[in-house]
Amino acid sequence: MPTPRTSRRDFLRLAGLGSAILGAGASRALGADTRAAAANAGQGRAKNVIFMVSDGMSVSTLGLADAWTRFAKGESSRWLQMYRELPVVRGLSETASANSMVTDSAAAASCWGIGERITNGVINITPDGRRPTTLLQKMKAAGRRTGLVTTATVTHATPAGFVATIEKRSDQKGIAPQYLERGVDVILGGGTDYFSAELVADYRKAGYAHLASRKDLLGWKGDSPALGLFSKSHVPFEVDRLHDASVGAQTPSLSEMTEAALRRLSGGPDGFFLMVEGARIDHACHGNDPVGAILDQVAFDAAIATVLKFIESHPDTLLIITADHGTGGLQLNGVGNEDLVGKGPAYQGTTEAFRRLMKFNRSQEVLGRLTKGLDPKKFLAAAQDATGLEFSAADAPKVSSLKTLNEALPKYVGISWTSKNHTADPVEFAAYGPGAGSFLPFQRNDEVHVKVLRAAGVA
Numbered sequence: 001m002p003t004p005r006t007s008r009r010d011f012l013r014l015a016g017l018g019s020a021i022l023g024a025g026a027s028r029a030l031g032a033d034t035r036a037a038a039a040n041a042g043q044g045r046a047k048n049v050i051f052m053v054s055d056g057m058s059v060s061t062l063g064l065a066d067a068w069t070r071f072a073k074g075e076s077s078r079w080l081q082m083y084r085e086l087p088v089v090r091g092l093s094e095t096a097s098a099n100s101m102v103t104d105s106a107a108a109a110s111c112w113g114i115g116e117r118i119t120n121g122v123i124n125i126t127p128d129g130r131r132p133t134t135l136l137q138k139m140k141a142a143g144r145r146t147g148l149v150t151t152a153t154v155t156h157a158t159p160a161g162f163v164a165t166i167e168k169r170s171d172q173k174g175i176a177p178q179y180l181e182r183g184v185d186v187i188l189g190g191g192t193d194y195f196s197a198e199l200v201a202d203y204r205k206a207g208y209a210h211l212a213s214r215k216d217l218l219g220w221k222g223d224s225p226a227l228g229l230f231s232k233s234h235v236p237f238e239v240d241r242l243h244d245a246s247v248g249a250q251t252p253s254l255s256e257m258t259e260a261a262l263r264r265l266s267g268g269p270d271g272f273f274l275m276v277e278g279a280r281i282d283h284a285c286h287g288n289d290p291v292g293a294i295l296d297q298v299a300f301d302a303a304i305a306t307v308l309k310f311i312e313s314h315p316d317t318l319l320i321i322t323a324d325h326g327t328g329g330l331q332l333n334g335v336g337n338e339d340l341v342g343k344g345p346a347y348q349g350t351t352e353a354f355r356r357l358m359k360f361n362r363s364q365e366v367l368g369r370l371t372k373g374l375d376p377k378k379f380l381a382a383a384q385d386a387t388g389l390e391f392s393a394a395d396a397p398k399v400s401s402l403k404t405l406n407e408a409l410p411k412y413v414g415i416s417w418t419s420k421n422h423t424a425d426p427v428e429f430a431a432y433g434p435g436a437g438s439f440l441p442f443q444r445n446d447e448v449h450v451k452v453l454r455a456a457g458v459a
């Protein structure tokens, strides 16, 4: 593959464009239909609920994904555009679990699943051993169709937290049959590893379509329940889906999975509950992979666009968009001298540094796989190929592994991290549509469950 490098001419061009594009502010307005639908917002009962989770997303990730779409397309992200144009209830959510100020995804999703804080690592079993009925079970009992869409394994902690009851989140083979027992209508994501041939046969016997590729998904008419598993483990990162044709051919986007799920779910008479998770923002942040995180957030944003389009013709839908916790503490830091004395405007290298990220063409997960066991010089060449960066003569010899690549990156792209772990910061919480008015500018994660049920007329 030819190695794209950022030339000096590019730098000058980008430096000139940066402020113009950031200043361009707006973007194509949301459709008139969306704004008309907004007239119904906050009133009446929600026939449908769509609950979207960006796993591991801090506010900084939301902001950087917005900057990315401005540079790439001259448009704001849909999420922030929604804040500007629609009557959204926007707030913060606290994210703690029963045993820690920092939650894991199992305890966080269980808050939404049962309305109680539990111990990290457990799915919907309380510290005193109770096993309350979960959100999807309650929705199902009330006649709603139900669906789970994710870029993780479908049996991963976040989707499982809305449905399942199990002592350990790692027991994904124990979670897989619970979706069938509990009647989840549409299950789309990764994770064939956790579904035995016998279990897939059980799903088929119960009338489920079995989808195994992007082609299967796009050709599926939505005339039956469906189990769609598009990878052995998690669905590949968006950056790899975009830059590797074979990955792109096999793997649907989060937006395509969401659209397919809506085809099935919206066909029922009594409404539905759908969870949509952008799961791999969290995984990228655990690996301190900036483009992995930002592009998966951009893919999540495309799923928001798909959902807003659906709501134009289905205004009786409550939409919630939030995160379960932050991960990694990703930030874009000012690049360049802060001292104004004779050195030009402060931080003037920042935009140019950020735009270097747009030449990255691989996730660090794939780079790590491709360079396993390579000698340091070959690693450097592969790292330059994957990032489009040209390291200085002083830095180049140090870039010999993923770890040392990450140590070198902040100087070139301005991004740095606080850890490879989850963080305690409060997260975004947005609600739009019937029932949105019951959410507050600040709430605890365990207060959401009952409000969703009440909005839907189920509790």
Ligand SMILES: [Zn+2]
Pocket: 056, 105, 282, 283, 286, 327, 422
């Ligand atoms: Zn995580």
